Amino acid sequence: AQKVTQAQTEISVVEKEDVTLDCVYETRDTTYYLFWYKQPPSGELVFLIRRNSFDEQNEISGRYSWNFQKSTSSFNFTITASQVVDSAVYFCALEVGNTGFQKLVFGTGTRLLVSP
Amino acid sequence: EPEVTQTPSHQVTQMGQEVILRCVPISNHLYFYWYRQILGQKVEFLVSFYNNEISEKSEIFDDQFSVERPDGSNFTLKIRSTKLEDSAMYFCASSADRAGEQFFGPGTRLTVL
Numbered sequence: 585a586q587k588v589t590q591a592q593t594e595i596s597v598v599e600k601e602d603v604t605l606d607c608v609y610e611t612r613d614t615t616y617y618l619f620w621y622k623q624p625p626s627g628e629l630v631f632l633i634r635r636n637s638f639d640e641q642n643e644i645s646g647r648y649s650w651n652f653q654k655s656t657s658s659f660n661f662t663i664t665a666s667q668v669v670d671s672a673v674y675f676c677a678l679e680v681g682n683t684g685f686q687k688l689v690f691g692t693g694t695r696l697l698v699s700p
Numbered sequence: 701e702p703e704v705t706q707t708p709s710h711q712v713t714q715m716g717q718e719v720i721l722r723c724v725p726i727s728n729h730l731y732f733y734w735y736r737q738i739l740g741q742k743v744e745f746l747v748s749f750y751n752n753e754i755s756e757k758s759e760i761f762d763d764q765f766s767v768e769r770p771d772g773s774n775f776t777l778k779i780r781s782t783k784l785e786d787s788a789m790y791f792c793a794s795s796a797d798r799a800g801e802q803f804f805g806p807g808t809r810l811t812v813l
Contacts, residue, residue, distance in 0.1 A: 617799075627789055628806040629743070675743060679802075685755040686799055687733065690743040 586611050586680045590691035597666050598699055605661045605694045607676030613637075617679040618652065618659045619688065624672045634679075635659065666698045702726045704805035706792050712811045713782055721777045721808045723792030732775045733793040733802060734767065736760065743791065749775065750798075782812045 587610040597603045609618065620632040633643065635652055643650045647664045663670055676691045705724045713719050725732055734746040747757040749767050766778045775794075779786055789809050793802040 621804075627809065629791060629804045631801075631804070634801055677743075679799075681799070685731070685748050685750065686795070686802070687745040687748055687756060688735070688743070688802060689745070692742045 586613075586678060586689045588676050588678050588689055588691035590674075590676055590694050592694045593692075594695040594697065596697045596699065599667060600665050601698075602662060602664050603666050603696065603698075605663075605674050605676075605696070607659045607661065607691060609657050609659065609676070609678045611678060611680060613680055617686075619675075619677040619679065620650070620659075620661050621675045621677065621690075622672045623675060623693070629675070632661075632674075663696075666696075668698050668700055671696055671698045704792055704794055704803050706790075706805040706808050708808060709806065710809045710811070712813065715784060715812055716781050719779050719782055719810065721779075721790050721792075721810070723775045723777070723794075723805055724773050725775055725792070725794030726796075726803055727773070729794035729796050729803075731755075731795045731798060731800070731802075732767075732769070733795075734777045735791040735793065735804075737789045737791065737807075738785075739788065746777075746790075779810075782810075784812050786810060787812045 589608045616637045618635045622630040649662045651660045673693045673695045675693045677688045707722045732749040735743050737743045747761045748755045764780045768776050789807045791807045792805040795802045
């Protein structure tokens with residue numbers, strides 16, 4: 585079964601704190617992609633990152649960084665020096681394709697509240 | 701930068717009415733998708749569409765739902781007889797190839813009264 589688990593329902597931090605959002609996935613596919621999306625209160629899905637299953641290198645983009653560990657089936661997302669504008673729901677997703685056509689399986693999301 | 705667009709941004713309808721949600725995918729993309737997000741819940745796959753036919757659909761996508769590419773630019777989701785539980789945000793997405801990144805539209809919020 586293809587599944588994404590985001591165990592943290594809600595996280596509250598104070599501005600400038602670092603925060604890590606956890607994501608654990610399950611798949612039998614050997615090739616897959618992992619994603620993170622941000623959903624601000626306005627509702628749209630903002631693409632943050634797409635990572636191939638063969639690329640386990642950690643990635644950093646500004647204040648954002650991602651730690652992909654195949655051994656633990658985890659793809660965690662860290663925001664360094666959080667800001668109020670980071671407040672949103674964050675979704676981790678797994679791209680799978682049983683029929684050869686891809687679809688995204690999303691986790692339940694983690695709501696991040698950053699207070700001033 | 702090319703983007704996926706969706707109209708309307710918000711639709712309110714009465715239970716039992718038909719609604720059509722419209723999407724304009726990125727122009728050179730060939731694979732199209734609809735996802736649904738009930739308020740406060742996760743985003744769920746509904747259907748994928750390629751070469752004028754459905755390639756995969758989820759259990760949610762029952763006979764009340766249909767998709768169509770009526771012309772070279774639009775991709776529509778029709779709900780024939782809406783129910784209260786169809787109230788959700790509906791996202792359209794498109795990709796250039798089968799394993800390519802899916803680009804999401806801003807969503808249509810459907811409210812069924």
